Amino acid sequence: xxxxxxxxxxxxxxxxxxxxxxxxxxxxxxxxxxxxxxxxxxxxxxxxxxxxxxxxxxxxxxxxxxxxxxxxxxxxxxxxxxxxxxxxxxxxxxxxxxxxxxxxxxxxxxxxxxxxxxxxxxxxxxxxxxxxxxxxxxxxxxxxxxxxxxxxxxxxxxxxxxxxxxxxxxxxxxxxxxxxxxxxxxxxxxxxxxxxxxxxxxxxxxxxxxxxxxxxxxxxxxxxxxxxxxxxxxxxxxxxxxxxxxxxxxxxxxxxxxxxxxxxxxxxxxxxxxxxxxxxxxxxxxxxxxxxxxxxxxxxxxxxxxxxxxxxxxxxxxxxxxxxxxxxxxxxxxxxxxxxxxxxxxxxxxxxxxxxxxxxxxxxxxxxxxxxxxxxxxxxxxxxxxxxxxxxxx
Numbered sequence: 001x002x003x004x005x006x007x008x009x010x011x012x013x014x015x016x017x018x019x020x021x022x023x024x025x026x027x028x029x030x031x032x033x034x035x036x037x038x039x040x041x042x043x044x045x046x047x048x049x050x051x052x053x054x055x056x057x058x059x060x061x062x063x064x065x066x067x068x069x070x071x072x073x074x075x076x077x078x079x080x081x082x083x084x085x086x087x088x089x090x091x092x093x094x095x096x097x098x099x100x101x102x103x104x105x106x107x108x109x110x111x112x113x114x115x116x117x118x119x120x121x122x123x124x125x126x127x128x129x130x131x132x133x134x135x136x137x138x139x140x141x142x143x144x145x146x147x148x149x150x151x152x153x154x155x156x157x158x159x160x161x162x163x164x165x166x167x168x169x170x171x172x173x174x175x176x177x178x179x180x181x182x183x184x185x186x187x188x189x190x191x192x193x194x195x196x197x198x199x200x201x202x203x204x205x206x207x208x209x210x211x212x213x214x215x216x217x218x219x220x221x222x223x224x225x226x227x228x229x230x231x232x233x234x235x236x237x238x239x240x241x242x243x244x245x246x247x248x249x250x251x252x253x254x255x256x257x258x259x260x261x262x263x264x265x266x267x268x269x270x271x272x273x274x275x276x277x278x279x280x281x282x283x284x285x286x287x288x289x290x291x292x293x294x295x296x297x298x299x300x301x302x303x304x305x306x307x308x309x310x311x312x313x314x315x316x317x318x319x320x321x322x323x324x325x326x327x328x329x330x331x332x333x334x335x336x337x338x339x340x341x342x343x344x345x346x347x348x349x350x351x352x353x354x355x356x357x358x359x360x361x362x363x364x365x366x367x368x369x370x371x372x373x374x375x376x377x378x379x380x381x382x383x384x385x386x387x388x389x390x391x392x393x394x
Contacts, residue, residue, distance in 0.1 A: 001025040006054075008032035016040045026051040034076075038062060048073055055109075059084060068095040070103045077110035077131070081117065090123030091146055093177055102147055103128050104140070114138065121145055125154035125193070126168070132160040139167045144189040146174050151218070152209070156195025161202035168192065171212040190218035191238065196248035198224035205229065210236040215243040215284075216273070221296070223261055224254035232270040238280070241273030245286035246294050260289040266297025275306035278350040282312040291320045299338045304328050307346035367393060 003020040006013050010033040020027030023046040028038055030052030037058045043049035044065040052059075055076040064071040064086045071089045072081060090102030102123035107114055112133040119126045119140045124147040126140035140152040152168030155161060173187030191209030199222075209216035216235030219228075219242070235241035249259040273282040282304040287294045293315070306312040311325035326334075328343040363373040371383045387393040
């Protein structure tokens, strides 16, 4: 079941240079020991790589391959998870956890550091954290590979969290394990994903998120949400670059009917939201519980760049059913928001001719100089070219 167990209240244990394989519970099972170091080990074809209840421990420079459940599970504070490589984690439906799981890294506690890890092909969310962690310089590719409604970096019940300088890319989502008659039977995945209970005083900054089927950053609110900042992120070629909602006001310990908050004190500044097709949105806002629009905070100096359309902001009031697209200028004028924000200086066509299959099938179809070849019924009708219309006649 377990490769190595570190027992309760033991300290200063180093596990290094070992290979773990085929354990049914975990390669390393830390049962309340503290100041444990696991480094330079390989974990493959097992359930959990490391499952730990610990404080002040270090998990560094290890390789995890083909775990059926979450590769690294940590409960406790001031732990460091650094420079690990995780590949093909939780990709076998039904063989991982029976509830919350199939993740790359799951860390709960105060002041944990999740830094410089590389994660590729993760069944559900790449990194999921609670508490007051710092999540920085990680690269997450193809998370949410067999499940749905997850994220590259996903968090909840946080206060004082920092998520910075990460790269998240190529999230598609999957309906493999979803009920076809469910209300959300469509692919949902977000590069960076705010959870639905309580996120406070947290900073999401300088991250790059690209190629996600869903949002680059999805910022869902509850009635406990307070003091969060989303700053200086690069959101590129996602279906929606930045989405924000008050949908989860009904949830969590602070939920009070009718679940409406008129305003929040978010800071949303300096973000670049770049669309590569006309159908993509720079920002989408959902208001769910009142006809009056929610003020989500202070928006400044953002770049809403869709070179194919000026209407790059979409607002949906789910209470009234009203939907509307905005240009940046109209958004600024009507909402008194987004001082210093701009839209794309480029103007690009949505479509262009790749090749011409045949010559013009309509003789004299452009009426360049005359109406030769054109007639009608009844045959006594007259077709003539009138130079007083259009630029070269009609």
